[in-house]
Amino acid sequence: MATISSIRTSGNRVEIIDQLLLPRTQEWIEIDTIEKAYEAIKSMKIRGAPAIGSLAALSVASHISASLTQGLRPDFLSSSLEFSDHIKPLLDHLFLARLTAVNLGAALDQIRNVLDAGVESNSPVEEIAREVIKAGRAVHEIDLGQNRAMGKWGGDWIVEAVKKSGGSGEELNLMTVCNAGSLATSGYGTALGVITYLFEIRKLNKAYFIQSRPYHQGSRLTALEPMALDIPSVMVCDSMVGSLFQHHKIDAIVVGADSVVKNRDTANKIGTYNAAVLAARHKIPFLVIAPTSTIDLNTVDGSGIPVEHRPPIEARLVRGALYPATPDANGKYPQATVMVMPLEMKPEGVYNPSFDVTPAELITAIVTEKGVAVKENGVFDLENVL
Numbered sequence: 489m490a491t492i493s494s495i496r497t498s499g500n501r502v503e504i505i506d507q508l509l510l511p512r513t514q515e516w517i518e519i520d521t522i523e524k525a526y527e528a529i530k531s532m533k534i535r536g537a538p539a540i541g542s543l544a545a546l547s548v549a550s551h552i553s554a555s556l557t558q559g560l561r562p563d564f565l566s567s568s569l570e571f572s573d574h575i576k577p578l579l580d581h582l583f584l585a586r587l588t589a590v591n592l593g594a595a596l597d598q599i600r601n602v603l604d605a606g607v608e609s610n611s612p613v614e615e616i617a618r619e620v621i622k623a624g625r626a627v628h629e630i631d632l633g634q635n636r637a638m639g640k641w642g643g644d645w646i647v648e649a650v651k652k653s654g655g656s657g658e659e660l661n662l663m664t665v666c667n668a669g670s671l672a673t674s675g676y677g678t679a680l681g682v683i684t685y686l687f688e689i690r691k692l693n694k695a696y697f698i699q700s701r702p703y704h705q706g707s708r709l710t711a712l713e714p715m716a717l718d719i720p721s722v723m724v725c726d727s728m729v730g731s732l733f734q735h736h737k738i739d740a741i742v743v744g745a746d747s748v749v750k751n752r753d754t755a756n757k758i759g760t761y762n763a764a765v766l767a768a769r770h771k772i773p774f775l776v777i778a779p780t781s782t783i784d785l786n787t788v789d790g791s792g793i794p795v796e797h798r799p800p801i802e803a804r805l806v807r808g809a810l811y812p813a814t815p816d817a818n819g820k821y822p823q824a825t826v827m828v829m830p831l832e833m834k835p836e837g838v839y840n841p842s843f844d845v846t847p848a849e850l851i852t853a854i855v856t857e858k859g860v861a862v863k864e865n866g867v868f869d870l871e872n873v874l
């Protein structure tokens with residue numbers, strides 16, 4: 489099956505697909521500096537919680553590796569303390585690129601821990617540098633394996649749950665929110681990984697995905713992924729989810745997450761909470777699919793999750809390809825930006841939070857790479873999936 493990926497590496501070279509140009513143009517850009525990684529994450533050229541963690545970690549690994557192999561010995565490699573003083577501000581800088589996704593901080597913390605351990609044990613600077621490179625690359629590699637594991641855990645759980653409630657467990661219809669596929673991760677996807685797994689074992693009928701306005705991660709990005717895999721899929725406008733549930737058999741909702749906190753409240757793309765409320769009303773299982781790197785046990789409940797608010801302009805326009813579209817000499821399609829609310833119209837403001845928080849009570853199950861957590865007496869038993 490032809491998958492779409494967000495990041496590709498070859499030796500020390502790191503490239504990302506520019507997601508701002510998708511779906512019409514597939515352009516790979518090289519990320520060869522920390523600043524380019526920061527800018528790519530901030531400007532949403534790459535987005536999705538695990539993917540931004542992976543790119544941040546890879547960019548640090550690549551920065552160090554390039555210095556080690558260049559033959560020139562930069563000052564920061566003169567001692568372990570100089571090295572640490574050089575790397576830590578880079579980690580702090582990358583951390584600020586996006587606000588809500590826990591994975592970014594978790595990936596950078598893994599590097600920070602390896603760095604601190606090396607300095608503490610007085611290891612030679614080159615040894616610490618090599619360990620840090622290894623840790624940075626591991627973030628990306630591990631994410632892919634975890635997604636496959638979550639796909640299977642979540643998919644098998646849904647089949648059993650449907651059977652328990654009297655269904656056949658065959659011909660399943662799932663709905664997802666935003667893009668939680670290959671493009672949002674190091675590959676395979678979290679929520680879209682569950683859908684892909686069910687398709688692979690021939691138990692999927694259809695995947696429904698919502699447009700995910702105003703940024704259109706659904707219609708611009710998720711739309712591409714099932715098509716590339718030949719998975720039958722249907723796009724739903726955000727305002728039509730209730731109607732979909734009223735008129736179609738939906739067996740489960742699967743969503744990714746940017747943060748799952750101590751009481752299991754979960755932040756994900758705006759529109760997730762709406763879908764969860766409607767799923768509860770229609771008694772449809774609502775599953776959060778997130779690797780343990782998305783879990784933040786230091787935040788007590790959803791009120792402590794920092795929610796990124798995006799610039800008003802993004803909610804005033806729709807970005808897409810210009811039709812009729814003819815590629816230019818370089819094979820690129822013209823991009824169109826259509827104002828749905830012209831600038832001269834000035835309401836008091838534009839409400840544009842990028843994420844919302846779904847309370848734990850509306851979540852049926854949380855799937856990590858280690859298993860599926862469900863509620864016992866109304867409380868999530870997450871300990872054995874951490």
Ligand code: MRU
Nearest residue numbers: 535536537666668672744745757
């Ligand atoms: O603002 P984005 O596009 O980075 O938001 C992404 C999402 O909300 C995803 O659904 C989430 O990160 C889970 S990704 C596997």
